[in-house]
Amino acid sequence: MAAVLAPSILxxxxxxxxxxxxxxxxxxxxxxxxxxxxxxxxPNITIGAAVTAALRKTTDLPxxxxxxxxxxxxxxxxxxxxxxDMVSVHVEAATHLNRTVNRIRExxxxxxxxxNPATPLSALDEILQHIDFVLLMSVNPGFxxxxxxxxxxxxARTLRQRLDREAPDxxxxxxxxxxxxxxxxxxxCGIDMIVTGSAVFGSEDIRGTTEQMVRRLAELAERExxx
Numbered sequence: 001m002a003a004v005l006a007p008s009i010l011x012x013x014x015x016x017x018x019x020x021x022x023x024x025x026x027x028x029x030x031x032x033x034x035x036x037x038x039x040x041x042x043p044n045i046t047i048g049a050a051v052t053a054a055l056r057k058t059t060d061l062p063x064x065x066x067x068x069x070x071x072x073x074x075x076x077x078x079x080x081x082x083x084x085d086m087v088s089v090h091v092e093a094a095t096h097l098n099r100t101v102n103r104i105r106e107x108x109x110x111x112x113x114x115x116n117p118a119t120p121l122s123a124l125d126e127i128l129q130h131i132d133f134v135l136l137m138s139v140n141p142g143f144x145x146x147x148x149x150x151x152x153x154x155x156a157r158t159l160r161q162r163l164d165r166e167a168p169d170x171x172x173x174x175x176x177x178x179x180x181x182x183x184x185x186x187x188x189c190g191i192d193m194i195v196t197g198s199a200v201f202g203s204e205d206i207r208g209t210t211e212q213m214v215r216r217l218a219e220l221a222e223r224e225x226x227x
């Protein structure tokens with residue numbers, strides 16, 4: 001199964017956010033990734049539920065909300081009310097992780113957990129059977145435009161094998177440092193969903209419009225899984 005593309009609006013032009021999202025959809029994006037940062041769990045502040053609700057009016061693509069925030073269970077319902085289809089929380093931030101992911105699923109959304117680069121896969125041991133997807137951070141969260149941490153690719157391969165054995169319905173997502181130069185290598189690790197922001201909206205990789213870049217990245221990611 002080929003990986004699908006989830007453009008992150010973190011690198012989009014917020015003055016024309018709705019248009020940017022529509023262009024990614026025209027280019028073949030499978031979902032829209034929304035990076036939510038609070039300035040506490042990570043050293044940056046981005047957007048909240050109000051922007052998510054505004055985006056819900058501009059696209060029918062699934063909205064994938066990645067909560068890089070402290071005490072995520074306090075805010076999960078805000079993003080679900082805003083129209084999020086997928087919500088992921090960090091195992092490092094969610095004190096009552098099982099309760100948090102159960103709440104997301106009870107509300108009819110897909111629940112995911114996120115691991116930072118230095119967090120071992122063993123952190124999934126008690127939650128894997130209760131979630132819909134795992135998001136591996138391939139950079140340290142907080143800012144766009146970072147370079148991928150190569151060791152996370154081996155981590156992804158190892159997790160892909162574990163999911164195939166133990167939880168074949170759980171999807172695997174990766175976020176951070178994905179460019180036109182490495183997206184094929186990333187996809188080959190058995191990734192289901194690839195998040196990329198700077199490569200779509202504004203890095204040195206740009207060789208055309210947002211729509212053209214989404215098409216190019218999606219084509220590069222369309223390959224058979226090899227673990």
